[in-house]
Amino acid sequence: MTISRLSGGWDTSLSFEQITDIFTLLMNLIGLMMCLFLYFEHTRRSITFAVVFFLTNLLSEYYWVIYTLVMDDSPQVSSFFAYFGWNLAFVAPVFIQLSLRKERGRRGISPVAFLPVMATIPQFLLYLQFGGIFNNIWQCFWTTVIACLAVDAIVAYFRCKDYDKVFPYLNVVLLLFVIFEYTEWTASCYAWPSDALNPYYYFSILVSLCYVLIPGALSREYGMADEGNARSDFSNGRLMRLFKPIYIIFVTVFCVGGYFLTRWIRRTLVSGTLGEAGSDAYLIIDVLLFVVSFVIVTFTVMIILIVNSEKKTFERREIEAAKYLAERSNEAKSDFLANMSHEIRTPINAVLGLNEMILRESLKGRDDLPDEREDIKSIFSEICNYSGNIDSAGKNLLSIINDILDFSKIEAGKLEIVDNDYQLSSVLNDVSNMIMFKAKSKGLEYDVEVDESIPDILHGDEVRVRQIVTNLLNNAVKYTDNGSVTLSVSEKKIPGAAEDDCTSLVFSVKDTGIGIRDEDRSRLFGKFERMDIKKNSTIEGTGLGLAITGNLVEMMGGTIDVESHYGLGSTFTAAIPQKVVSDEAIGDFREKFKASIDNLHARQEPFHAKDSVILVVDDTPMNLMVVKGLLKNTQISIDTAGGGAQSVEMCRQKKYDVILMDQRMPEMDGTTAMRHIREDDAGMNKDTPFVCLTADAVSGAKDKYISEGFDDYLTKPIEIDKLEEVLMEYIDKEKINKVMGGK
Ligand code: ADP
Numbered sequence: 001m002t003i004s005r006l007s008g009g010w011d012t013s014l015s016f017e018q019i020t021d022i023f024t025l026l027m028n029l030i031g032l033m034m035c036l037f038l039y040f041e042h043t044r045r046s047i048t049f050a051v052v053f054f055l056t057n058l059l060s061e062y063y064w065v066i067y068t069l070v071m072d073d074s075p076q077v078s079s080f081f082a083y084f085g086w087n088l089a090f091v092a093p094v095f096i097q098l099s100l101r102k103e104r105g106r107r108g109i110s111p112v113a114f115l116p117v118m119a120t121i122p123q124f125l126l127y128l129q130f131g132g133i134f135n136n137i138w139q140c141f142w143t144t145v146i147a148c149l150a151v152d153a154i155v156a157y158f159r160c161k162d163y164d165k166v167f168p169y170l171n172v173v174l175l176l177f178v179i180f181e182y183t184e185w186t187a188s189c190y191a192w193p194s195d196a197l198n199p200y201y202y203f204s205i206l207v208s209l210c211y212v213l214i215p216g217a218l219s220r221e222y223g224m225a226d227e228g229n230a231r232s233d234f235s236n237g238r239l240m241r242l243f244k245p246i247y248i249i250f251v252t253v254f255c256v257g258g259y260f261l262t263r264w265i266r267r268t269l270v271s272g273t274l275g276e277a278g279s280d281a282y283l284i285i286d287v288l289l290f291v292v293s294f295v296i297v298t299f300t301v302m303i304i305l306i307v308n309s310e311k312k313t314f315e316r317r318e319i320e321a322a323k324y325l326a327e328r329s330n331e332a333k334s335d336f337l338a339n340m341s342h343e344i345r346t347p348i349n350a351v352l353g354l355n356e357m358i359l360r361e362s363l364k365g366r367d368d369l370p371d372e373r374e375d376i377k378s379i380f381s382e383i384c385n386y387s388g389n390i391d392s393a394g395k396n397l398l399s400i401i402n403d404i405l406d407f408s409k410i411e412a413g414k415l416e417i418v419d420n421d422y423q424l425s426s427v428l429n430d431v432s433n434m435i436m437f438k439a440k441s442k443g444l445e446y447d448v449e450v451d452e453s454i455p456d457i458l459h460g461d462e463v464r465v466r467q468i469v470t471n472l473l474n475n476a477v478k479y480t481d482n483g484s485v486t487l488s489v490s491e492k493k494i495p496g497a498a499e500d501d502c503t504s505l506v507f508s509v510k511d512t513g514i515g516i517r518d519e520d521r522s523r524l525f526g527k528f529e530r531m532d533i534k535k536n537s538t539i540e541g542t543g544l545g546l547a548i549t550g551n552l553v554e555m556m557g558g559t560i561d562v563e564s565h566y567g568l569g570s571t572f573t574a575a576i577p578q579k580v581v582s583d584e585a586i587g588d589f590r591e592k593f594k595a596s597i598d599n600l601h602a603r604q605e606p607f608h609a610k611d612s613v614i615l616v617v618d619d620t621p622m623n624l625m626v627v628k629g630l631l632k633n634t635q636i637s638i639d640t641a642g643g644g645a646q647s648v649e650m651c652r653q654k655k656y657d658v659i660l661m662d663q664r665m666p667e668m669d670g671t672t673a674m675r676h677i678r679e680d681d682a683g684m685n686k687d688t689p690f691v692c693l694t695a696d697a698v699s700g701a702k703d704k705y706i707s708e709g710f711d712d713y714l715t716k717p718i719e720i721d722k723l724e725e726v727l728m729e730y731i732d733k734e735k736i737n738k739v740m741g742g743k
Helices: 016-041 045-070 077-089 091-104 111-127 133-159 169-188 199-225 231-235 238-269 280-368 374-411 424-441 462-478 518-523 545-555 589-598 621-630 644-653 670-679 701-707 720-730
Strands: 420-423 445-450 457-460 484-493 502-511 559-565 569-580 613-617 637-641 658-662 690-694 712-715
Touching: 016 045, 016 199, 016 238, 016 280, 045 077, 045 091, 045 199, 045 238, 045 280, 077 091, 077 133, 091 133, 091 169, 111 133, 111 169, 133 169, 169 199, 238 280, 280 374, 280 621, 374 545, 420 424, 420 462, 424 445, 424 462, 424 484, 424 589, 445 589, 462 484, 462 502, 462 545, 462 569, 545 559, 545 569, 613 621, 613 644, 621 637, 621 720, 637 644, 644 658, 644 670, 658 670, 658 720, 670 690, 690 701, 701 712, 712 720
Parallel strands: 445 484, 613 637, 613 658, 658 690, 690 712
Antiparallel strands: 420 457, 457 569, 484 502, 502 569, 559 569
């Protein structure tokens, strides 16, 4: 465009140059609209810059058309604005590219990207002979930056396809744009035999074509990334359907109308001849052009602002709707989990309980048989083996269900820390017993080191402390193939705490296992996160254990840390504040534990009570069999009832020492049955202790049942130790004969 203008006659047919100018203006108009509508769909910074590019370019081209078609190339304000807008427009593509780079996380620049500088230097020297120095420096600088950034993006795409899956369409178009511009300018530096042979015009058309390719390229880049985005709902909405035609009509009318108005002004006011520069006609046309551009820019900006605010409202509404949906589905999830807890625990209870009976009977059968019945003994051994496997798989399944339940309770904010007095040595003894067995079966050493001065009686949530230590120890055994697992327990006084009132228990679990990579450490406590998947593919796990452990420690006001050397082992350290109840120290725990291990023998029931009779109420016959089987050795007489109503009837006939009552039963639930029995004047069990037996393990369930009148609460699957403990407490002491050496 820096070539000398070819004369464009007034009232004569349009010259080649004028046609290309109008074509460019048209392409710009289309480009602007495409970009604006694209912006409605994807509010991105790069598209905003594209709108700025087209707006400045459109005004520049518009002024240029007026300049060549109406003003007969008279150097006036019109041409000044045309150049000004044109120069300004070169800056926008750089910002489009920079925002795309930022979105893709691209940093640095490859040396190849500087290649276009080589092409710019001769071009710059060539243009210097024409046009102003400022124009040339400005244009060369910005077009070079555009080209360098484009080359960089293209090289980066081909060098490392992973960094960016989307092909850099925009950068390719911009590179073409710069190449066409350079060729166009170079052509304008030479004289040509005729318009038809002048490459300037053809390249100017190619440049104009790039204008419609720019929004197309942007739409491809974002369209791919945002497929199925909810925003398209917004861009298809009523508001957008209204705005689009209004904008198209408005901008077109202003451009075309402005053109005809300036023509009319020129023809009518100055009768076809323009006066001196600065005459009234020039002034009127200049003011008119300014008004047109001002209105177009203001209208465009206004539309962008309205669309933005509408979009925010739309998105807010969408978020509110999504939040409502999420809350509803979370409630549904909690209900589902509560039900699942019951539904799954009940059959597992039956499986584990009946399996325990098979195991016991088979062991007994094997031990009772004389040695010469080797054949049958080996069958019993086989059965024991299978039964042992069922037991471990069942317990594994139960622990997964418990983890899922716990985690959903944590997520729903429903997990409560329930503090009570407890004995630390008993917790350590239980977890050590359990883990010792697991470690031994894997050929690992298990050691426990407990600081002798730690207080033994503490106040806190025993169940959760046990869960934290068990989780860490289980992981240590799971992720260690040889070597040892060591549990160390020490104490760290909490500074500022009332003397001896509060202490921080430090549980440290050290293993010589596979270790954890440094880069995986930040993900360790995330939900469903499992590290080193390839190596651990054979190890069972859900990735919930540490997430639960981390949350529990945090809820108790403690901290958890990991130290690990990949390939050598890890140490997990959890510090948990607990209240101290008495000064009594734990003493030499390791010695006591060793002694108890040495004395370990086959499980023996702790008491016999052959004169006592209890009633078990459950609608699932399998559960009744389980309880009967579990209590067989205690010699207690057991009556069973298959429902609430039947139990009320039976309680009229016989006095029971204890009634074990299931909760969820058809027709009459456990609580109602208990009330009927207690209030029944003809009944014999008004004062009989009731133990609620339920699979309902949701937090707060125990308090609920006790407040409803139950004396105690046991969860299914039934743990034999707990069942025996509860019965020992409620059956008359005279009827109980303690067994020597019983557990
Ligand atoms: P999982 O059920 O998979 O064991 P966790 O949440 O308990 O889930 O642990 C998450 C991941 O952390 C595990 O999959 C494992 O990769 C890693 N991890 C946990 N404890 C250890 C350990 N003691 N040694 C090595 N890796 C461990």
